[in-house]
Amino acid sequence: MKSICMAIAKYLLVVLFMSYYVGGTAFTHTHYFPTYSITHSHPFLPGADGLPHHTHSSTAFNTIQELDDIMLEAAALCFALATAWVLLAVFIQQHKYITPVRLVRNINLRAPPFCIK
Known part of the structure; x- marks a missing residue:
């Protein structure tokens, strides 16, 4: 269904x-x-x-004007909400990744053996 x-x-x-x-x-x-x-x-x-x-009567023109105003206000509201959503998504997101600092620190940095004759 x-x-x-x-x-x-x-x-x-x-x-x-x-x-x-x-x-x-x-x-x-x-x-x-x-x-x-x-x-x-x-x-x-x-x-x-x-x-x-x-x-058109004056009432019809007023209705057309009101509908145009509603559409302009709705477009501005949608733009403001989209901007706020993007800003919130950028600045208030959880970091789900782990920085691999510990892995770099655990690498064996010893040089190979050196022989002087």
Whole structure:
């Protein structure tokens, strides 16, 4: 049962990634206003001139802004957590190796016999 769920999840994750990637790259468009412009992406049907002929309410634009902010904050949080994890892994790791100092000290350092005639 677990292997069937893993196989299904594997393909669903590929479909989810592809839809996110295509949705973010193929449907990017800009809404122009007198004092500012908003660029975002979602599936839409372009008009004859290729521009989006749909509108969003101010609530929809606020939702888009909130989602963008959440994604930026999540990316910064992930970066901070990854940095902290690497630093902790470097500085607070247990040394599982033994320095072979005793082996070097026990080597017989006596020279071979020397004969003077």
